[in-house]
Amino acid sequence: MEWVNDAGFDTLLVRLPGFTKQQLRIQAATGDRKLKITGKSRQRNNKLIRFNKELTVPSDYNLDQIRAKFEGGVLYIKHPKKNISPAMPVQENNASSTAEPQKPANEKPEDGTSGQD
Numbered sequence: 001m002e003w004v005n006d007a008g009f010d011t012l013l014v015r016l017p018g019f020t021k022q023q024l025r026i027q028a029a030t031g032d033r034k035l036k037i038t039g040k041s042r043q044r045n046n047k048l049i050r051f052n053k054e055l056t057v058p059s060d061y062n063l064d065q066i067r068a069k070f071e072g073g074v075l076y077i078k079h080p081k082k083n084i085s086p087a088m089p090v091q092e093n094n095a096s097s098t099a100e101p102q103k104p105a106n107e108k109p110e111d112g113t114s115g116q117d
Contacts, residue, residue, distance in 0.1 A: 001053075010061070014053075014075040018043060021070040026077065028066055033057045035066065037075070 004011045016024070019041045027036045037053045057063050061079040068077045 009078050009080045012055075012077040012079065014077070015073060016070075016075055017073045018049070019070075019073070024070060024075060026068050026075075028057070028063055030063055033059070033063055035077070037077075 001015075002013045004013060014037065016039060019039050023041045024037070024039045027038075028034075029036070033056055035055045035057050037051075037055075039049075039051050041049045043049060057066070057079065060082055062082055065080045066077060068075060070076075
């Protein structure tokens with residue numbers, strides 16, 4: 001198995017040589033956020049091959065929008081990411097900014113007045 005990461009979704013690649021689409025089953029359980037992949041294939045020598053894989057789907061994926069396709073012996077399971085809005089940028093209070101430094105409240109103005117009317 002291998003993960004391929006893209007901007008809006010991640011894809012799980014499962015290589016299954018010797019299997020056909022009809023021999024595979026994929027189930028998504030919403031309650032426990034599990035994805036179950038099972039398969040059963042009878043090989044040329046009449047040997048039965050079975051597999052069962054269960055994965056927990058992280059909460060940042062839309063479980064109800066997971067899609068799968070089987071092509072060329074590879075199962076592609078596309079996990080769309082939930083739309084997460086970016087956080088508001090935090091403005092840093094930088095000491096080297098161009099704003100005027102504030103004077104202490106008890107300091108007299110530069111024009112010599114006391115500041116009182």
